[in-house]
Amino acid sequence: MSRLDARAVAGGTSQTSLIERAARSCVRVIRGRYTRRPAAVLCGPGNNGADGWAIARLLRAADWPVTVYTLTPQKDLTGAAGQVAKGSGLTAEPLRAFRPEAAGLVIDALFGAGLSRPLVGDARGALDSLAEAAVPVVAIDLPSGVDGATGSVLGTAARAEVTVTFHAPKPGHLLSPGLGLRGELVVTDIGLPQDAEPDAHWNGPCLWTLPVPERDTHKYARGAVLVFGGPRIAGGAARLSAHGAARIGAGAVTVASPEEALDIYAAHLDAIMVKPVTDAASAKRLIEASKAKALVIGPGAGRTDATRSHVLAALETRVPIVVDADALTVFEDDPDTLMQALHEKAVLTPHIGEFGRVFPDIQGDKLSMTAAAAARAGTTVLLKGADTVISTPSRVPVINTSGTPWLATAGAGDVLTGAIAGLMAQGLGAHDAACAGAYLHGLAGQRGGRGVTADDLPGLLREAGRAVATR
Ligand SMILES: NC(=O)C1=CN([C@@H]2O[C@H](COP(=O)(O)OP(=O)(O)OC[C@H]3O[C@@H](n4cnc5c(N)ncnc54)[C@H](O)[C@@H]3O)[C@@H](O)[C@H]2O)[C@@H](O)CC1
Numbered sequence: 001m002s003r004l005d006a007r008a009v010a011g012g013t014s015q016t017s018l019i020e021r022a023a024r025s026c027v028r029v030i031r032g033r034y035t036r037r038p039a040a041v042l043c044g045p046g047n048n049g050a051d052g053w054a055i056a057r058l059l060r061a062a063d064w065p066v067t068v069y070t071l072t073p074q075k076d077l078t079g080a081a082g083q084v085a086k087g088s089g090l091t092a093e094p095l096r097a098f099r100p101e102a103a104g105l106v107i108d109a110l111f112g113a114g115l116s117r118p119l120v121g122d123a124r125g126a127l128d129s130l131a132e133a134a135v136p137v138v139a140i141d142l143p144s145g146v147d148g149a150t151g152s153v154l155g156t157a158a159r160a161e162v163t164v165t166f167h168a169p170k171p172g173h174l175l176s177p178g179l180g181l182r183g184e185l186v187v188t189d190i191g192l193p194q195d196a197e198p199d200a201h202w203n204g205p206c207l208w209t210l211p212v213p214e215r216d217t218h219k220y221a222r223g224a225v226l227v228f229g230g231p232r233i234a235g236g237a238a239r240l241s242a243h244g245a246a247r248i249g250a251g252a253v254t255v256a257s258p259e260e261a262l263d264i265y266a267a268h269l270d271a272i273m274v275k276p277v278t279d280a281a282s283a284k285r286l287i288e289a290s291k292a293k294a295l296v297i298g299p300g301a302g303r304t305d306a307t308r309s310h311v312l313a314a315l316e317t318r319v320p321i322v323v324d325a326d327a328l329t330v331f332e333d334d335p336d337t338l339m340q341a342l343h344e345k346a347v348l349t350p351h352i353g354e355f356g357r358v359f360p361d362i363q364g365d366k367l368s369m370t371a372a373a374a375a376r377a378g379t380t381v382l383l384k385g386a387d388t389v390i391s392t393p394s395r396v397p398v399i400n401t402s403g404t405p406w407l408a409t410a411g412a413g414d415v416l417t418g419a420i421a422g423l424m425a426q427g428l429g430a431h432d433a434a435c436a437g438a439y440l441h442g443l444a445g446q447r448g449g450r451g452v453t454a455d456d457l458p459g460l461l462r463e464a465g466r467a468v469a470t471r
C-alpha cells in the first residue's frame, strides 16, 4: 500500500484527496448499514486518524450527532491529521474521556497501516473498554491494534462489526486473529493504481482452473490416485481421503491396505478399490500397477517404521504426492531425511502441531513461516487453519479463508488431503491443486454448516466443485 500510495502521490494525487476519497467511501458504507445515531470517532495521530476526522466532518454534515476523541491533543496534531482536523471545524475531546456506552456507533480510526509498536496508555485503555462494550464498531482500514501485514494483535484490539479498507484486502484481514476481529470486510476503490506484485493472494477461483476431462476420456486418464491406508483400527482417515479424491473428480482411486486390514477396507468401500501392500518394494510396485498420478500418505497411517519407509519409497517414484499427518510426524526426530527426499511435485499439509515437528526452528507470523518452510522443503507447504496459507518457492503465497468453524471436526483434514491429490491426479500442479483443494474444501464446509462431519464432506466437495467449475 505504501508503494501504491507513493505512486499515486507521484502521479499528482494529493494525500488529502486520497483521504477525502477514503472517508467518503467509509461514510457511504456507514450510512448504508446504520441509521443516524450518536457516533464516537476515535482518531489517532497519523493518516488513519486523518480519515477519522474527515469521516466525522462528513457525518456531521449529514446531521449525525458526532463526537471526536483524539489521542494526540488537537493543537499538537501534525501532517495530514492536523490539516484535516483543522479543516473540519470540529473540536475533539481527549481519548481518555471516551465512554463506549454513550455512543450508538464507534468509528475506530486510531491506527491503520502505520501501527509500529504495541498499544499502551490511553489508546490501549480506550480499545480495552471498547472490546468489552456491546456498541457496534466500524474499523477504518483495520481494527486498531491489528498488524496489517500479519494479522497479529499488538497489545489490544476491539472486534469490529464492519471493517472498511481501501483498494485491496491486506494479509491482516485474512490471517488470525485479525480475521476474527475485522467482522465484515468491505473493500472500496479510491482510485489507486494496480500493483503487479502483491505480497499475497486471497484464494479464489480466479487463481486456478479446475481440470475438465476430454470427451473421449477413460477412468485412468481422468486421474488415478493411490491412498496409503493405515491399520484396521484407523482406516477411516484413509477412506475419507480416498472419497475426497474421488469426489473432486479423480477417475480411479485405490487404497493400499496392510494385509491384516484388507477385509475391513473391502467391506467399507465400493467405488474405491483396495489392494494389499507390505514393504517398500511392494509399495513401489503398487504405485506403478495402479497407474497412480497422485499419492496420499499420512492420514491414519500410524507413526510406524512402515509409514516412514512407504513415504520414502513413494517419494522416490516422483509421482505427485500429498504428505500429511503421521507421514510428517514420523520424521519428527529426523526432518532432514524428509527434506532431502521431497521433490517439487509434493504438497505438505501440516496443521500447526505437525508443522512444529518437521520445521521445529521456524517461527514468526504465518505467512513468513509458511514461506520459510516451502523454501526449505523446495515444494508446496499448506499450513492449515481458519486462515490456511499455501506457499510454494517462487510463487506469490496464497491465503485461504473459505470455510466455517464447523469444519473444525475430526477427519476434515483427511478429506482435504484427498482432494488435493485428486486434483493433482487430474493434472493440476502442486501449488494450484493445494489452492483449489483448500478453497473447495472450505466451500464444502460452508455448504454443510452446523454439525457437518467429515463423512459429509466428500459429497459436499462434489457440490462445491460443480458450483465453481465452468463446464
Ligand atoms: N495508503 C494509502 O494509500 C491510503 C491510506 N489511508 C489511511 O492511512 C493509514 C496509514 O496512515 P499512516 O501511515 O499515517 O499510519 P497510521 O495512521 O496507522 O499510524 C501512524 C502513526 O501512529 C504512530 N504509532 C504507531 N504505532 C503506535 C502505537 N502503538 N502507539 C502510539 N502511536 C503509534 C506512528 O508514530 C504514526 O504517527 C491507513 O491505514 C489508511 O487509514 C487513507 O487515507 C487513504 C489512502
Ligand SMILES: [K+]
Binding pocket: 048, 108, 109, 110, 111, 112, 139, 140, 141, 142, 143, 144
Ligand atoms: K483503525
